Amino acid sequence: MRLILASNNASKLREMREMLAELEVEVVSQREAGFDFEVEETGATFAENARLKAEAVLRFTGEAAVADDSGLMVDALDGAPGVMSARFTGRHDDPDTARNALLLEKLREVPAEARGARFVSCVCCLFPDGSAIETRGECRGSIGFAPRGHNGFGYDPLFLPEDFPGRTMAELRPEEKNAVSHRGRAVRAFVRALRERRARDRDNGGNGGKLC
Numbered sequence: 001m002r003l004i005l006a007s008n009n010a011s012k013l014r015e016m017r018e019m020l021a022e023l024e025v026e027v028v029s030q031r032e033a034g035f036d037f038e039v040e041e042t043g044a045t046f047a048e049n050a051r052l053k054a055e056a057v058l059r060f061t062g063e064a065a066v067a068d069d070s071g072l073m074v075d076a077l078d079g080a081p082g083v084m085s086a087r088f089t090g091r092h093d094d095p096d097t098a099r100n101a102l103l104l105e106k107l108r109e110v111p112a113e114a115r116g117a118r119f120v121s122c123v124c125c126l127f128p129d130g131s132a133i134e135t136r137g138e139c140r141g142s143i144g145f146a147p148r149g150h151n152g153f154g155y156d157p158l159f160l161p162e163d164f165p166g167r168t169m170a171e172l173r174p175e176e177k178n179a180v181s182h183r184g185r186a187v188r189a190f191v192r193a194l195r196e197r198r199a200r201d202r203d204n205g206g207n208g209g210k211l212c
Contacts, residue, residue: 002026004033006053006067011153019187035060050124070121115143119182133193137185
Protein backbone atom coordinates (compact mmCIF):
# COMPACT_ATOMS: atom_id res chain seq x y z
CA MET A 1 0.00 0.00 0.00
CA ARG A 2 1.35 3.40 -0.93
CA LEU A 3 0.66 7.00 -0.04
CA ILE A 4 2.28 9.98 -1.74
CA LEU A 5 3.28 12.62 0.79
CA ALA A 6 2.66 16.06 -0.71
CA SER A 7 6.02 17.34 0.51
CA ASN A 8 9.74 16.96 -0.03
CA ASN A 9 10.56 17.87 3.57
CA ALA A 10 12.84 15.09 4.80
CA SER A 11 11.84 15.56 8.44
CA LYS A 12 8.12 15.38 7.66
CA LEU A 13 8.70 12.32 5.49
CA ARG A 14 10.61 10.56 8.26
CA GLU A 15 7.95 11.35 10.86
CA MET A 16 5.11 10.24 8.59
CA ARG A 17 6.89 6.97 7.77
CA GLU A 18 7.53 6.24 11.43
CA MET A 19 3.95 6.90 12.43
CA LEU A 20 2.40 4.88 9.59
CA ALA A 21 4.78 1.94 9.96
CA GLU A 22 2.25 0.00 12.06
CA LEU A 23 -0.13 -0.10 9.09
CA GLU A 24 2.60 -1.28 6.72
CA VAL A 25 1.92 1.67 4.44
CA GLU A 26 4.68 2.79 2.09
CA VAL A 27 5.06 6.57 2.20
CA VAL A 28 7.04 8.28 -0.56
CA SER A 29 7.73 11.94 -1.15
CA GLN A 30 6.12 13.78 -4.03
CA ARG A 31 9.49 14.03 -5.78
CA GLU A 32 9.96 10.26 -5.56
CA ALA A 33 6.53 9.95 -7.21
CA GLY A 34 7.55 12.27 -10.06
CA PHE A 35 5.81 15.41 -8.79
CA ASP A 36 8.52 18.05 -8.53
CA PHE A 37 6.49 21.24 -8.36
CA GLU A 38 5.70 23.69 -5.57
CA VAL A 39 2.00 23.99 -4.81
CA GLU A 40 0.92 27.57 -4.14
CA GLU A 41 -0.48 27.68 -0.62
CA THR A 42 -3.27 30.21 -1.08
CA GLY A 43 -5.58 28.89 1.63
CA ALA A 44 -6.60 31.00 4.60
CA THR A 45 -6.31 28.05 7.00
CA PHE A 46 -4.04 25.08 7.57
CA ALA A 47 -6.86 22.75 6.52
CA GLU A 48 -7.35 24.56 3.20
CA ASN A 49 -3.64 24.47 2.39
CA ALA A 50 -3.37 20.77 3.24
CA ARG A 51 -6.23 20.01 0.86
CA LEU A 52 -4.71 22.14 -1.93
CA LYS A 53 -1.45 20.19 -1.73
CA ALA A 54 -3.12 16.79 -1.59
CA GLU A 55 -5.37 17.66 -4.54
CA ALA A 56 -2.42 18.69 -6.70
CA VAL A 57 -0.46 15.51 -6.03
CA LEU A 58 -3.51 13.27 -6.49
CA ARG A 59 -4.29 14.88 -9.85
CA PHE A 60 -0.71 14.42 -11.05
CA THR A 61 -0.05 10.88 -9.81
CA GLY A 62 -3.52 9.34 -9.72
CA GLU A 63 -2.57 7.84 -6.36
CA ALA A 64 -3.76 8.49 -2.83
CA ALA A 65 -2.05 11.62 -1.53
CA VAL A 66 -1.60 12.85 2.00
CA ALA A 67 -0.61 16.39 2.94
CA ASP A 68 0.11 18.16 6.17
CA ASP A 69 -0.01 21.89 6.66
CA SER A 70 1.16 23.13 9.98
CA GLY A 71 2.53 26.13 11.74
CA LEU A 72 2.90 28.19 14.85
CA MET A 73 0.25 30.51 16.28
CA VAL A 74 1.51 32.99 18.88
CA ASP A 75 -1.03 34.64 21.18
CA ALA A 76 0.85 37.92 21.50
CA LEU A 77 0.99 38.20 17.69
CA ASP A 78 -2.75 37.60 17.23
CA GLY A 79 -2.13 34.10 15.90
CA ALA A 80 0.79 34.95 13.61
CA PRO A 81 2.77 33.60 11.90
CA GLY A 82 0.00 31.03 11.33
CA VAL A 83 -0.28 29.85 7.72
CA MET A 84 2.71 32.07 6.97
CA SER A 85 4.98 30.14 9.37
CA ALA A 86 7.28 28.86 6.61
CA ARG A 87 7.31 32.29 4.94
CA PHE A 88 7.49 34.41 8.07
CA THR A 89 10.54 36.30 6.81
CA GLY A 90 8.97 36.79 3.39
CA ARG A 91 11.05 34.08 1.73
CA HIS A 92 10.28 30.37 1.88
CA ASP A 93 13.94 29.46 1.33
CA ASP A 94 15.26 31.31 4.37
CA PRO A 95 16.75 29.04 7.06
CA ASP A 96 14.90 28.19 10.25
CA THR A 97 17.39 30.30 12.18
CA ALA A 98 16.22 33.42 10.35
CA ARG A 99 12.56 32.75 11.16
CA ASN A 100 13.39 32.06 14.78
CA ALA A 101 15.41 35.26 15.02
CA LEU A 102 12.52 37.28 13.59
CA LEU A 103 10.07 35.73 16.04
CA LEU A 104 12.33 36.55 18.98
CA GLU A 105 12.65 40.12 17.76
CA LYS A 106 8.87 40.53 17.52
CA LEU A 107 8.50 39.17 21.06
CA ARG A 108 11.44 41.10 22.49
CA GLU A 109 9.30 43.16 24.91
CA VAL A 110 6.79 40.39 25.70
CA PRO A 111 7.13 38.87 29.21
CA ALA A 112 7.15 35.13 29.85
CA GLU A 113 3.56 35.02 31.07
CA ALA A 114 2.30 36.51 27.79
CA ARG A 115 4.27 34.26 25.40
CA GLY A 116 1.62 31.57 25.01
CA ALA A 117 1.53 29.76 21.67
CA ARG A 118 0.36 26.60 19.96
CA PHE A 119 1.51 24.44 17.11
CA VAL A 120 -1.32 23.37 14.78
CA SER A 121 -1.28 20.62 12.16
CA CYS A 122 -3.97 19.65 9.68
CA VAL A 123 -3.69 16.42 7.70
CA CYS A 124 -5.66 15.77 4.53
CA CYS A 125 -5.61 12.47 2.66
CA LEU A 126 -7.44 12.25 -0.66
CA PHE A 127 -8.18 8.98 -2.42
CA PRO A 128 -8.73 8.28 -6.13
CA ASP A 129 -12.37 7.34 -5.42
CA GLY A 130 -13.09 10.91 -4.27
CA SER A 131 -13.19 10.19 -0.54
CA ALA A 132 -11.07 11.97 2.04
CA ILE A 133 -9.76 11.80 5.58
CA GLU A 134 -9.05 15.11 7.33
CA THR A 135 -7.71 15.45 10.87
CA ARG A 136 -6.29 18.16 13.13
CA GLY A 137 -3.85 18.21 16.04
CA GLU A 138 -2.62 20.90 18.42
CA CYS A 139 0.21 21.24 20.90
CA ARG A 140 0.02 24.08 23.42
CA GLY A 141 2.97 25.75 25.05
CA SER A 142 4.94 28.98 25.03
CA ILE A 143 7.85 30.70 23.29
CA GLY A 144 11.20 30.78 25.02
CA PHE A 145 13.74 33.61 25.02
CA ALA A 146 16.52 31.78 23.16
CA PRO A 147 16.76 28.68 20.96
CA ARG A 148 17.76 25.43 22.67
CA GLY A 149 18.24 21.89 21.41
CA HIS A 150 19.32 20.24 18.20
CA ASN A 151 16.43 17.90 17.43
CA GLY A 152 13.40 18.76 15.34
CA PHE A 153 13.15 21.63 12.89
CA GLY A 154 11.32 24.89 12.30
CA TYR A 155 10.38 26.68 15.50
CA ASP A 156 11.10 23.63 17.69
CA PRO A 157 14.15 25.24 19.40
CA LEU A 158 11.94 28.06 20.74
CA PHE A 159 8.74 26.18 21.58
CA LEU A 160 8.25 24.98 25.17
CA PRO A 161 5.44 22.37 25.15
CA GLU A 162 3.19 22.25 28.21
CA ASP A 163 3.71 18.48 28.43
CA PHE A 164 7.47 18.84 29.03
CA PRO A 165 7.99 21.89 31.28
CA GLY A 166 11.38 23.54 30.91
CA ARG A 167 12.34 21.74 27.70
CA THR A 168 11.98 22.94 24.15
CA MET A 169 10.56 20.73 21.42
CA ALA A 170 14.09 20.51 19.99
CA GLU A 171 15.35 19.03 23.28
CA LEU A 172 12.91 16.13 23.19
CA ARG A 173 13.74 12.66 21.95
CA PRO A 174 11.86 11.72 18.75
CA GLU A 175 9.48 9.42 20.63
CA GLU A 176 8.73 12.16 23.17
CA LYS A 177 8.05 14.70 20.46
CA ASN A 178 5.79 12.35 18.50
CA ALA A 179 3.77 11.68 21.66
CA VAL A 180 2.80 15.34 22.16
CA SER A 181 3.41 17.18 18.90
CA HIS A 182 0.67 18.73 16.80
CA ARG A 183 1.66 16.58 13.82
CA GLY A 184 1.87 13.47 15.98
CA ARG A 185 -1.67 14.03 17.23
CA ALA A 186 -3.03 14.80 13.76
CA VAL A 187 -1.29 11.76 12.21
CA ARG A 188 -2.47 9.44 15.00
CA ALA A 189 -6.04 10.59 14.35
CA PHE A 190 -5.41 9.96 10.64
CA VAL A 191 -4.06 6.47 11.37
CA ARG A 192 -7.18 5.66 13.40
CA ALA A 193 -9.43 6.90 10.61
CA LEU A 194 -7.45 4.99 7.97
CA ARG A 195 -7.65 1.79 10.03
CA GLU A 196 -11.42 2.23 10.37
CA ARG A 197 -11.74 2.83 6.61
CA ARG A 198 -9.89 -0.36 5.80
CA ALA A 199 -11.99 -2.34 8.30
CA ARG A 200 -15.20 -1.02 6.71
CA ASP A 201 -13.95 -1.99 3.26
CA ARG A 202 -13.25 -5.51 4.45
CA ASP A 203 -16.63 -5.79 6.19
CA ASN A 204 -18.39 -4.57 3.05
CA GLY A 205 -16.53 -7.01 0.82
CA GLY A 206 -14.80 -4.12 -0.94
CA ASN A 207 -11.20 -3.73 -1.93
CA GLY A 208 -9.81 -5.11 1.30
CA GLY A 209 -8.69 -1.71 2.49
CA LYS A 210 -6.37 -0.95 -0.41
CA LEU A 211 -5.53 2.70 -0.72
CA CYS A 212 -5.67 2.96 -4.47
